[in-house]
Amino acid sequence: MITVTGQCVAAFIFGSTVGLLVQRSRWCNTSALRDAMLFKNYRNTKALLVAMMILTLGFTGFISVGNGNPMRFDVGINQFIGLFLFGIGMVLAGACTVSSWVKTGEGNIGALWALLFLIIGLFVSSLLWSFTYWPPAPATMTGQPNLAALQFGFADALTLQQKTGIPAIVFGLIQFAALFGLYRLILRKERAIQTARGQVQPEAAKSSPQVDAAMPEPAIGAVMAGGAGASGSYQEEA
Amino acid sequence: MDLFKKTLDPIIALAIIALLDVFLFVIVGAWTVGGGETMLAGLVAKYVLGAKTLARIPFWTLVFTPTWAYWKIYISLGMGFGAFVAAVLSKEFYWRVPRHLSEWVMITIGGLLMGIGIRLSFVCNVSTFFGLTPEMNLGGYLAVSGIVAGAWVGSFIYKKVLEA
Numbered sequence: 020m021i022t023v024t025g026q027c028v029a030a031f032i033f034g035s036t037v038g039l040l041v042q043r044s045r046w047c048n049t050s051a052l053r054d055a056m057l058f059k060n061y062r063n064t065k066a067l068l069v070a071m072m073i074l075t076l077g078f079t080g081f082i083s084v085g086n087g088n089p090m091r092f093d094v095g096i097n098q099f100i101g102l103f104l105f106g107i108g109m110v111l112a113g114a115c116t117v118s119s120w121v122k123t124g125e126g127n128i129g130a131l132w133a134l135l136f137l138i139i140g141l142f143v144s145s146l147l148w149s150f151t152y153w154p155p156a157p158a159t160m161t162g163q164p165n166l167a168a169l170q171f172g173f174a175d176a177l178t179l180q181q182k183t184g185i186p187a188i189v190f191g192l193i194q195f196a197a198l199f200g201l202y203r204l205i206l207r208k209e210r211a212i213q214t215a216r217g218q219v220q221p222e223a224a225k226s227s228p229q230v231d232a233a234m235p236e237p238a239i240g241a242v243m244a245g246g247a248g249a250s251g252s253y254q255e256e257a
Numbered sequence: 258m259d260l261f262k263k264t265l266d267p268i269i270a271l272a273i274i275a276l277l278d279v280f281l282f283v284i285v286g287a288w289t290v291g292g293g294e295t296m297l298a299g300l301v302a303k304y305v306l307g308a309k310t311l312a313r314i315p316f317w318t319l320v321f322t323p324t325w326a327y328w329k330i331y332i333s334l335g336m337g338f339g340a341f342v343a344a345v346l347s348k349e350f351y352w353r354v355p356r357h358l359s360e361w362v363m364i365t366i367g368g369l370l371m372g373i374g375i376r377l378s379f380v381c382n383v384s385t386f387f388g389l390t391p392e393m394n395l396g397g398y399l400a401v402s403g404i405v406a407g408a409w410v411g412s413f414i415y416k417k418v419l420e421a
Contacts, residue, residue, distance in 0.1 A: 034335020101378025106407015140372020
């Protein structure tokens with residue numbers, strides 16, 4: 020078992036590496052969703068899918084051999100509602116939890132402001148929680164469905180493995196295939212956009228696999244111009 | 258170093274992050290940010306309001322007891338530190354300040370919505386995409402549906418504001 024100090028040190032090393040890589044690659048979770056919806060730009064979406072494919076295999080693989088620390092908390096309708104609000108908020112703020120820290124590290128006052136109000140938002144909701152006591156606190160979670168509180172109990176690859184006796188990696192492979200399918204779909208869509216713009220001939224697209232990775236030039240230019248993650252309108256004017 | 262001169266391919270960056278995240282999952286738990294930020298909110302509130310006042314809010318005794326000995330805080334601080342180092346080494350560190358009032362308003366509302374959303378769902382975008390969904394948690398699927406729907410609505414509002 021790792022000590023608390025060890026956990027904190029490992030977390031800091033992990034966080035620093037993530038901060039460095041995200042800053043250098045200008046990846047952003049917000050633009051992974053927003054750019055795909057608004058501008059049909061899939062640069063960040065593809066990277067997100069690749070990470071999720073690796074993680075699905077890694078996590079379910081370790082769960083299969085009885086290793087790893089999956090999050091254990093009751094699944095509830097609050098996850099949908101909460102992330103719905105979060106989704107609106109991150110597009111408006113032009114930063115998610117990752118990019119707000121990364122951009123603050125780059126000297127972006129707007130991101131620091133978002134972080135400040137995120138913390139205020141967390142505190143306000145802690146006051147609300149103290150009146151409603153909903154959603155239930157992790158300490159009171161039983162892992163069993165509690166429909167009165169709109170909670171469905173634990174439900175993940177580990178519970179699937181325990182209930183069915185089938186190793187989690189089998190389910191992981193199914194999810195991997197689904198994510199890979201989505202990735203392929205995006206590549207096909209990108210190729211269709213490039214063909215429509217007359218940048219790539221359809222025959223060339225078929226014969227050369229490298230075309231898949233190539234982004235339309237104007238799009239990538241726009242991403243660069245936008246600074247880290249190209250998210251948030253305040254980036255361009257800085 | 259080339260790393261600090263050219264933009265890194267996000268697929269390579271995210272693949273490295275994913276491998277590190279698997280390692281973190283084995284030793285402590287998957288990458289998450291919301292939990293650490295909640296703890297930071299508690300620590301800030303404890304400093305501003307005092308421990309006595311904070312103890313009267315049940316959330317801070319029943320759900321999160323403010324403490325610095327919580328690993329998730331250091332992921333957040335590390336991200337800021339790592340980005341600062343990377344920005345300085347690649348000469349990309351400079352103060353950027355939003356110019357228009359509309360930007361400040363959007364960032365303020367967006368930040369508040371993110372904070373409320375994290376608290377309501379017990380997860381953030383990072384634990385959704387890099388923790389729960391790869392763990393095949395049903396909550397992750399609910400959260401992904403929520404964030405995609407929210408981002409769609411947000412994009413709609415963002416577009417309206419840009420056009421205005």
